Amino acid sequence: MSPAPVLVVGGGPAGLAAAAHLAAVGHAVDLVELRPALGGAYHRRPIPGVTPRPIGAESETRWARLVAGIDHPAIRVRLRTGFLGIDGAGCALLDDRTAGRVEAARPAAVVVATGALERVRPRPGWELPGVTTAGGLQVMMKETGRIPEGRILLAGSGPLLVALAGQMIAAGRPPIAVVETGDPLRRPLAGFGLLPHPARLVEALGHLGRIVAAGVPWLRATALETIAAEGDALRVELRDRRERRRTLFADHVALHDGIRPNDRGFPEPSVSAADRPFVAHAGDCREVLGVAAAEIDGARVGAEVAAILAGTSTTASKALARLAAERRVQAVLTRLFAPAIPPTPIAALPRETVLCRCEGRSVGDLAELLDGSDAPGGREIKLSGRFAMGVCQGRFCAHWVAEAAATLRPEATAPTAGDLIGRRWPARPVSIDAVIASADRSDTSPSPER
Amino acid sequence: MSDVAFPSDLRVAVVGAGIVGVSTAWFLARAGVDVRIVEAHAPVAAATGAADGAVSVASKRPGPMMQAALAGIRLYRELAESGVLDGLYLTRSTFLVAADRAEATVLEGHAAALASVGVTVDPISAARLPIVAPALSDRARAAIEVRGEGHAIGYDIVRRLVHTGGLRIDRDRRVTGLRRAPSTGRLLGLDTDRGPVDADVVVIAAGGGSAALLGLGDVLRPRRGQLLVTERAPALARGLPGAIMSARYLLSKASATGGPPVSPRGYGLVIDPLRTGQFLVGGTRENDAERPVADLEAIAHVLADAVALVPGLADVRLLRSFAGLRTAVVDGLPLVGPVGSGDVRVATGFEGDGICLGPLMGRATADAILGRPSEIDLAPFDPARFTGRMAAA
Amino acid sequence: MSAKTFPWNGVPIAFRDGETIAAALANAGVRTLGRDPAGRVARYFCGIGACQNCLVRVDGRVVEACLTPAVEGVPVESAGEPTEAAP
Numbered sequence: 001m002s003p004a005p006v007l008v009v010g011g012g013p014a015g016l017a018a019a020a021h022l023a024a025v026g027h028a029v030d031l032v033e034l035r036p037a038l039g040g041a042y043h044r045r046p047i048p049g050v051t052p053r054p055i056g057a058e059s060e061t062r063w064a065r066l067v068a069g070i071d072h073p074a075i076r077v078r079l080r081t082g083f084l085g086i087d088g089a090g091c092a093l094l095d096d097r098t099a100g101r102v103e104a105a106r107p108a109a110v111v112v113a114t115g116a117l118e119r120v121r122p123r124p125g126w127e128l129p130g131v132t133t134a135g136g137l138q139v140m141m142k143e144t145g146r147i148p149e150g151r152i153l154l155a156g157s158g159p160l161l162v163a164l165a166g167q168m169i170a171a172g173r174p175p176i177a178v179v180e181t182g183d184p185l186r187r188p189l190a191g192f193g194l195l196p197h198p199a200r201l202v203e204a205l206g207h208l209g210r211i212v213a214a215g216v217p218w219l220r221a222t223a224l225e226t227i228a229a230e231g232d233a234l235r236v237e238l239r240d241r242r243e244r245r246r247t248l249f250a251d252h253v254a255l256h257d258g259i260r261p262n263d264r265g266f267p268e269p270s271v272s273a274a275d276r277p278f279v280a281h282a283g284d285c286r287e288v289l290g291v292a293a294a295e296i297d298g299a300r301v302g303a304e305v306a307a308i309l310a311g312t313s314t315t316a317s318k319a320l321a322r323l324a325a326e327r328r329v330q331a332v333l334t335r336l337f338a339p340a341i342p343p344t345p346i347a348a349l350p351r352e353t354v355l356c357r358c359e360g361r362s363v364g365d366l367a368e369l370l371d372g373s374d375a376p377g378g379r380e381i382k383l384s385g386r387f388a389m390g391v392c393q394g395r396f397c398a399h400w401v402a403e404a405a406a407t408l409r410p411e412a413t414a415p416t417a418g419d420l421i422g423r424r425w426p427a428r429p430v431s432i433d434a435v436i437a438s439a440d441r442s443d444t445s446p447s448p449e450r
Numbered sequence: 451m452s453d454v455a456f457p458s459d460l461r462v463a464v465v466g467a468g469i470v471g472v473s474t475a476w477f478l479a480r481a482g483v484d485v486r487i488v489e490a491h492a493p494v495a496a497a498t499g500a501a502d503g504a505v506s507v508a509s510k511r512p513g514p515m516m517q518a519a520l521a522g523i524r525l526y527r528e529l530a531e532s533g534v535l536d537g538l539y540l541t542r543s544t545f546l547v548a549a550d551r552a553e554a555t556v557l558e559g560h561a562a563a564l565a566s567v568g569v570t571v572d573p574i575s576a577a578r579l580p581i582v583a584p585a586l587s588d589r590a591r592a593a594i595e596v597r598g599e600g601h602a603i604g605y606d607i608v609r610r611l612v613h614t615g616g617l618r619i620d621r622d623r624r625v626t627g628l629r630r631a632p633s634t635g636r637l638l639g640l641d642t643d644r645g646p647v648d649a650d651v652v653v654i655a656a657g658g659g660s661a662a663l664l665g666l667g668d669v670l671r672p673r674r675g676q677l678l679v680t681e682r683a684p685a686l687a688r689g690l691p692g693a694i695m696s697a698r699y700l701l702s703k704a705s706a707t708g709g710p711p712v713s714p715r716g717y718g719l720v721i722d723p724l725r726t727g728q729f730l731v732g733g734t735r736e737n738d739a740e741r742p743v744a745d746l747e748a749i750a751h752v753l754a755d756a757v758a759l760v761p762g763l764a765d766v767r768l769l770r771s772f773a774g775l776r777t778a779v780v781d782g783l784p785l786v787g788p789v790g791s792g793d794v795r796v797a798t799g800f801e802g803d804g805i806c807l808g809p810l811m812g813r814a815t816a817d818a819i820l821g822r823p824s825e826i827d828l829a830p831f832d833p834a835r836f837t838g839r840m841a842a843a
Numbered sequence: 844m845s846a847k848t849f850p851w852n853g854v855p856i857a858f859r860d861g862e863t864i865a866a867a868l869a870n871a872g873v874r875t876l877g878r879d880p881a882g883r884v885a886r887y888f889c890g891i892g893a894c895q896n897c898l899v900r901v902d903g904r905v906v907e908a909c910l911t912p913a914v915e916g917v918p919v920e921s922a923g924e925p926t927e928a929a930p
Contacts, residue, residue: 034892036861036912041891047861080910082892088743088773097906104746117893129875129886136890136909144859144866262893358895360883373616376609377492383499383605390881391681391769391895413621425744429681429767429895431904436754436764438746681905682880685924727881765903766880 003027004108004309007092007277009083009266012040013066013291014283015113017298018305020069022111025306028074030105032081032094038067040115041139042291050145053167058199062295085425086110086267092277095430101437102430109278109305110267113298116284117262120156120255121343122363122400125227127354130234134256138164147173150251153236155179155224158258158337159204162218166207169214176250177217179224179238181257183340186220193332200329221340227253241341257343261285264417265393265427273308280305293326346400347407355404356397358390366404375412378419381405388420391429395421456820460484463640463649465663467493467619469804470797471655472608473812476615481820487617488640488647490624496657497804498604500742500774502677502722502732504693505600505806508544509700512563514783514830519803520567521826522810526600529809534614540601540725543692545574545583546700547593547759553697554592560700561594570597585689587761601693601722604805620647625663628652628794637793651819652794655812657777660798664789669836672775673801674739676748677732681769684727686762694721694759715748719755721763729763731756735802744771776801786811786831788818795819796833847915852877858913865890865897865908877921880905885922898922 003026008019011033019031039045043063046052070077084093084102091104118133120126134154141147147168152175154161165178194201211218221241228235236248263285270279282301283294300319307314346355351364369376369385381387387401388394394401398417406414460483464471467489478485489495505526510516530539548554561571572595574582579590586593612619620642629638629646639649654660661670696719715736722730734748749771757764779785779799784807786797797815800807814824848855851868858867865887868876876885879898888896890909897908900920913919 035910036863047859049859087771088741088745089747091746093746097911102746102750115891117891118889129884132887133889133894136888139890140866140869140887144862144870146866146870148869149872357888358881358883372613374493374612374619377621379492379499380494380605380609383494384609391767391898392893393770395893396889424770424772425746426768426771428892429769429905431764432680432753432757432766432768433764433904435746435750435768436757439750439754682882684880684882765905767905 005030005105006109006111006305006309007032007083007105007107008111008113010040010113010115010283010285011035011038011077011079012113012115012283012294013043013062014115014285014294014298014301015040015111016066016070017295018111018113018282018302019075020066020072021299021302022306023070023072023074026074027306027309028076030076030078030107031070032078032083034080034082036079038077038079041135044139044142046145047143050143053142053145053171056203059291062292066295082428082430083110083112083114083266084430085265085423085427086277086279087425090276093425095426095428095434099437100431100434101440102434104438107277108309109280111280111282111301111305112263112266112285113282113294114262114266114285115294116259116288117395118256119258119260119399120396121257122346122349122353122355122397123224123226123255124350124353125229125234126255127357127360128227128229128234130251131227131253131255134160134164134254135259137252137254138167141167141171147171148252151176151249152252152254153177153179153248153250154254154256155236156256157181157339158256159333160256160259162204162207162211164254165216166210169210169216174214174216177219177248178211179219179222180337181221181223181339181341181343182337183220184336186340187336187338193335194329197325197329223341223343224253224255225344239341259284259288260399261288262395264395264398264421265423267423278305278308287327289323289326289330293323296322296326345407346404355400356387356390358392359386361385361387361397363404366401367408370405370408375409377413378402378415379422381415382420382422393421393428456483457650458482460651460819461639461649462486462651462653462819463488463647464653464655465625465640466654466656466659466798467608468496468498468655468657469494469604469608469808470800470812471653472611472617473809474653474655474797474815475617475812476611477813477816478819479615479617481816483820485617486647486649487619488623488625488642489619489621490656490659492621493612493619494605494608497774497776498608498808500675500677500772501604501802501805502720502730503601503603503724503805504544504720504722505539505602506544506596506693507564507569508546508596508599508695512567514827515803516567518810518826519806520569522806523598523600525810525813526602535602535607535610538602538606538610542599542601544596544599544695545593545692546596546695546697547586547590548697549589549591549759551591556700557592557594557697560697564596571595572597583690583694585686585760585762586694587759589758595692599692602805604808607805607809625656625659628663650793653797653815653819654789654794655797657798658775660777660785660796664796664833669780669785670799671737671778671780672739673778674734674736674742674773674775675732675802676734676736676744676752676771676773677730678744678749678752678771679769680729680731680763680766682727683729683762683766686760686766687723687727687729689762690721690723690760693723695719696755696759717751717755719752719759721756721760728769729766731763739775742773742775744773776804781835784811784831785833786814786828787833789833847913849913849916850918852920856913856919862913863909864899864901864911864913864919867913868908876908878923880923882923
């Protein structure tokens with residue numbers, strides 16, 4: 001019997017580890033990555049000729065190991081290829097951007113390893129040009145070795161802001177300040193939780209040390225309240241826990257309020273082992289535990305999928321124990337960066353604050369929609385309110401819309417972000433030209449004999 | 451409302467929060483009736499939420515459905531003018547486009563049929579087409595412009611009616627049967643999975659869910675329609691002055707007048723430029739489809755047809771595909787009217803015409819309950835035509 | 844040093860092999876990418892193709908600037924119309 005073909009979605013650590021494991025046990029694997037290069041967010045590779053920024057010996061070893069793992073004749077790496085979902089005929093749809101064609105594949109299983117998405121809280125002005133996610137700024141730095149010209153302000157919450165500031169300082173371009181709603185220094189006891197994880201502690205202290213040495217203000221227990229365009233600059237209003245306000249001017253503002261799984265819009269994990277294609281999620285897109293966990297989880301899910309396709313079972317107690325340890329690290333970080341100044345509830349933001357970045361739908365629009373005899377549910381908020389209806393398909397607003405709806409109509413069943421986003425293909429917009437081209441050659445599923 | 455021809459304490463339960471059920475409830479509430487809507491899932495969860503926006507007579511053949519469509523358009527216009535549907539109903543033309551000589555011939559006959567019932571139809575020559583609709587390809591050989599048509603988005607209409615009617619919807623409440631007094635057989639209301647609902651009159655407007663309540667399993671059929679919506683392309687949209695319907699669609703609609711059943715997967719083509727600058731493009735009509743999920747083969751087929759007629763669509767992105775299971779009646783005509791003694795009424799089976807006919811049939815159903823004369827002849831849609839096939843009620 | 848360029852709305856923008864359109868434009872100090880098809884200001888935001896805020900037009904097709912490699916001489920334009928007002 002030929003081994004069943006498997007589709008792995010995402011060229012980050014989880015996807016690579018899953019692909020390597022599946023190929024090693026005899027499956028033909030198509031590994032698709034939307035970008036022109038493998039790496040994912042953490043291991044984003046620099047373009048040719050750019051010296052990689054040092055990311056630590058542990059990370060370098062990991063990447064080398066992951067790349068070696070997919071050097072296998074049964075793995076076909078397909079760059080610039082996106083996964084659009086599974087259609088009504090059970091086909092996995094691939095958007096091959098090089099060929100300009102959508103393909104319908106029939107893998108026995110799909111491993112979704114699409115990583116994480118940043119949480120960015122809506123604030124007045126967060127839609128302005130010059131405002132990016134911190135991750136967006138970071139991946140551009142990693143890829144190009146360059147930092148955009150001008151004053152850069154980092155704001156929000158979480159260890160990524162500290163790490164990014166450290167990297168910018170190392171590159172000779174410190175941010176003008178790091179605004180942090182938490183107050184990690186006030187929670188030293190929580191920090192002891194990192195003691196069993198010396199590598200993380202050293203990394204964190206290294207970044208902190210650079211911030212202190214470079215004299216970059218680390219404004220803790222401080223919230224970035226609004227951003228406004230003023231001339232060519234961005235005028236930023238801050239508020240701290242003692243209600244003191246201050247104004248800063250920047251050319252770029254990088255926002256970050258944590259990360260969440262990038263699973264929305266993709267098929268849900270299979271519940272039944274008999275499902276074909278069998279769908280599994282791996283890495284941060286299943287549970288956000290960071291890069292080390294992603295590699296472990298990718299291998300674990302690869303083994304699980306192989307076992308399901310073989311009709312056997314697998315025990316992953318060792319991997320699960322390592323994931324549990326990573327979960328403890330994440331819990332420590334969450335405690336360290338717990339908000340010391342409570343964020344403004346979405347429903348309490350100024351009415352004109354944009355929620356849906358794609359269509360410009362605001363807090364006021366949502367309040368108006370929710371006013372009346374009958375509280376609309378998730379799908380109606382989407383359809384009639386046009387929230388999560390735009391081209392990003394709700395990835396950056398659905399959670400906030402759901403939160404605000406729950407506040408505005410507490411008596412009604414609260415909609416979920418999943419209700420708003422839905423799981424219809426295409427999971428991302430796709431060229432109509434490419435869809436039509438699919439009819440030319442429909443069956444290009446990975447062939448087992450390869 | 452002064453002309454109270456019904457008991458002032460009349461209680462009506464409407465099953466189904468699609469456009470038909472909500473319209474019925476809206477007209478009843480307007481007349482002061484105590485009405486509640488019971489919905490198994492959520493409003494517009496089925497066909498209404500997966501429909502095109504055609505409030506249109508353009509594809510109809512002479513007969514009761516053509517008459518109903520004309521009345522449906524008139525009602526939309528009234529509701530828009532009175533402010534109820536202000537901003538939600540858009541008057542515009544439908545362009546029926548022929549891509550070859552055979553289609554052009556069909557089109558000529560069809561134009562005459564439409565004109566015979568008073569629809570304003572203008573033929574457009576191949577030479578004038580590029581001026582009228584610059585986004586059309588030169589494959590379009592001829593077209594007719596059907597004037598006075600309209601466009602309405604089903605879920606927006608439902609939301610507005612719920613809001614302006616002050617209607618409340620019991621969500622996630624599944625009706626398990628009709629409740630009758632054991633001794634007299636008098637209707638007491640509904641049994642639901644969350645307890646009984648008292649009512650003197652029940653209206654069943656539950657699409658495919660109606661069959662089980664009425665025992666009409668062999669009369670109603672789910673028919674899948676696949677559609678898609680593109681991202682915004684306002685410049686292209688400006689090149690299309692109205693909805694574009696392929697003349698071939700007339701063939702796909704054959705069963706609407708009781709013609710032969712459609713093939714397992716029938717394709718039609720309507721390209722609808724929306725106010726947002728997006729395009730709503732449909733679609734399929736499929737028998738024996740169980741799940742409302744779109745597939746690549748169908749969407750690619752529809753898009754290939756669409757691009758052949760509007761080449762600029764090739765450079766636009768597909769944003770969303772979707773499918774609806776629409777309830778059709780075996781003889782191609784909807785089911786509207788009393789079931790048995792009249793304390794239970796049904797209004798369903800509109801297939802692809804629910805948006806156009808929903809408010810109209812909602813009003814007709816409300817009028818019948820209120821003892822008012824109906825403005826349209828419901829006789830062709832009377833469920834009694836299936837007497838003998840009905841088990842319950 | 845590479846001298847490769849692509850025209851951005853007619854203006855040559857230098858880029859290095861493997862660089863995305865978004866990175867090259869950012870390096871050239873281009874912060875607003877014109878209008879997107881919805882008429883809103885296009886701009887770089889998430890960097891991973893999820894937010895759809897950096898849409899531009901290449902070869903007639905709408906693509907994410909942050910995912911699409913720059914190619915020498917291949918024109919890149921704003922995805923929407925320059926005159927289109929934001930809704």
